Amino acid sequence: MNHDHITSARQLSRSDIETVLDRAAEIAADPDSVANSHEGALLGLLFFEPSTRTKMSFSAAIKRLGGDVVDMGPVDSSSVKKGESLADTVRVVEGYADALVLRHPSEGAAKMASEFVDVPLVNAGDGAGQHPTQTLLDLYTIRESAGLEDVTIGIMGDLKYGRTVHSLAHALTNFNVSQHFISPDSLKLPRKVRYDLHQEGSTVKEHTDFDPILPSLDVLYVTRIQRERFPDESEYRKVAGEYQIDADTLASARDDLTVMHPLPRVDEIAYDVDGTDYANYFEQAHNGVSVRMALLDILLGGGQ
Amino acid sequence: MTDQELRVSKIQRGTVIDHIPGGQALNVLAILGIDGTEGDVVSIGMNVPSDRLGRKDVVKVEGRELSQSELDVLSLIAPDASINIIREFEVRQKHRVDRPERVTGVLECPNHNCITSESEPVETEFEVLDGGIRCVYCDTIIRENIASHIYV
Ligand SMILES: Nc1ncnc2c1ncn2[C@@H]1O[C@H](COP(=O)(O)OP(=O)(O)OP(=O)(O)O)[C@@H](O)[C@H]1O
Ligand SMILES: [Mg+2]
Ligand SMILES: [Zn+2]
Numbered sequence: 001m002n003h004d005h006i007t008s009a010r011q012l013s014r015s016d017i018e019t020v021l022d023r024a025a026e027i028a029a030d031p032d033s034v035a036n037s038h039e040g041a042l043l044g045l046l047f048f049e050p051s052t053r054t055k056m057s058f059s060a061a062i063k064r065l066g067g068d069v070v071d072m073g074p075v076d077s078s079s080v081k082k083g084e085s086l087a088d089t090v091r092v093v094e095g096y097a098d099a100l101v102l103r104h105p106s107e108g109a110a111k112m113a114s115e116f117v118d119v120p121l122v123n124a125g126d127g128a129g130q131h132p133t134q135t136l137l138d139l140y141t142i143r144e145s146a147g148l149e150d151v152t153i154g155i156m157g158d159l160k161y162g163r164t165v166h167s168l169a170h171a172l173t174n175f176n177v178s179q180h181f182i183s184p185d186s187l188k189l190p191r192k193v194r195y196d197l198h199q200e201g202s203t204v205k206e207h208t209d210f211d212p213i214l215p216s217l218d219v220l221y222v223t224r225i226q227r228e229r230f231p232d233e234s235e236y237r238k239v240a241g242e243y244q245i246d247a248d249t250l251a252s253a254r255d256d257l258t259v260m261h262p263l264p265r266v267d268e269i270a271y272d273v274d275g276t277d278y279a280n281y282f283e284q285a286h287n288g289v290s291v292r293m294a295l296l297d298i299l300l301g302g303g304q
Numbered sequence: 305m306t307d308q309e310l311r312v313s314k315i316q317r318g319t320v321i322d323h324i325p326g327g328q329a330l331n332v333l334a335i336l337g338i339d340g341t342e343g344d345v346v347s348i349g350m351n352v353p354s355d356r357l358g359r360k361d362v363v364k365v366e367g368r369e370l371s372q373s374e375l376d377v378l379s380l381i382a383p384d385a386s387i388n389i390i391r392e393f394e395v396r397q398k399h400r401v402d403r404p405e406r407v408t409g410v411l412e413c414p415n416h417n418c419i420t421s422e423s424e425p426v427e428t429e430f431e432v433l434d435g436g437i438r439c440v441y442c443d444t445i446i447r448e449n450i451a452s453h454i455y456v
Pocket of ligand 3: 108413418419443
């Protein structure tokens with residue numbers, strides 16, 4: 001893989017993706033083999049938006065490689081509060097760390113920041129833009145559970161603002177995968193993502209009804225529909241309710257369906273799904289550590 | 305060239321941008337960053353009858369030979385424009401505008417949540433697609449009415 005920075009799933013070729021997933025599988029099988037491989041390496045964490053799992057799994061990943069983190073901490077207590085630009089912040093922090101991880105509320109923040117630094121920079125979410133490392137762990141999980149050849153995937157929920165969806169949909173065009181997009185009309189894929197899928201030769205199959213498509217799916221990727229996307233509470237309840245699943249809703253699914261979710265979930269997947277064989281979302285979250293270890297290992301120059 | 309076409313006196317040296325769609329002359333000047341404050345002598349013909357376009361605009365900038373890269377951005381709003389370089393009162397070169405691969409700094413990203421809308425030291429940059437342009441930072445695609453995104 002020959003990238004200085006990882007800012008978007010759009011930049012990842014099939015071979016880039018497979019390099020990371022293969023390395024992640026090696027690491028998952030034998031974590032001790034890399035336990036001290038990046039001793040002393042420091043990962044700079046710049047989270048301008050709250051995050052639990054992405055931030056913790058990056059921390060876990062660098063520590064399991066023998067390194068450590070330097071963390072900007074919450075925005076309230078940082079110099080950003082005093083009006084420092086993102087460009088200045090990253091130029092300062094690159095001097096403290098061997099690689100940077102950035103989450104920011106503005107789309108394109110990671111790409112811009114990467115233009116100001118020489119150390120590798122990884123996008124951990126930019127507004128409603130991209131979240132490429134989530135995509136790598138999603139692909140890893142899909143490969144383990146259903147495979148990435150000749151599979152049918154349904155992606156459901158907030159497809160308009162969901163950055164995990166944007167990254168995943170694009171990355172999946174590298175594989176022989178049939179993608180179905182299930183959402184309310186108001187939250188359909190944005191034009192920019194549809195454009196990319198067309199460019200890559202994928203047909204965009206959009207649905208507002210979930211039930212008819214369910215029996216054909218190998219993988220169902222559920223995302224959260226947020227309250228603030230709707231003008232009022234009742235409209236939200238009505239619409240979001242149609243895209244919530246429980247054990248009963250899944251009755252018509254194939255036996256080997258894999259249900260995924262980038263987490264956190266609220267009520268879009270009922271707890272009674274957790275105990276079924278369909279549920280894969282906690283494993284998916286756990287895979288985040290191996291996949292981020294693999295990515296950091298490669299970016300920090302241990303991979304090839 | 306007929307005298308009817310030449311609605312302003314001949315210029316000795318400069319650039320004539322001809323065959324601009326009617327009504328787009330001010331947008332052409334905006335794209336070129338010409339607003340008169342630097343003292344350029346500029347004449348504009350708007351909605352002049354034209355065999356090819358029905359109505360066209362013409363912009364004449366005296367004393368300056370605009371470069372091809374400056375002019376290529378015009379192709380986004382005036383794809384049929386012809387560029388005439390005038391020396392010693394005569395048309396010495398005539399060329400068409402080509403679609404550039406990228407447009408930097410001229411247009412504003414319509415996405416208010418784009419990093420280029422923040423006070424960061426970065427210029428906007430758009431990739432030129434077949435039917436529109438695309439912000440290289442936030443991926444937003446603009447297809448219609450590109451002129452309305454010119455920085456003012
Ligand atoms: N010395 C000049 N000063 C100002 N404008 C000029 C001068 N010479 C030519 N022009 C203008 O430049 C444009 C191109 O001139 P040209 O003589 O090539 O006309 P044309 O043969 O109609 O060209 P085309 O085929 O591109 O329409 C016309 O709009 C003309 O009025
Ligand atoms: Mg003519
Ligand atoms: Zn933008």
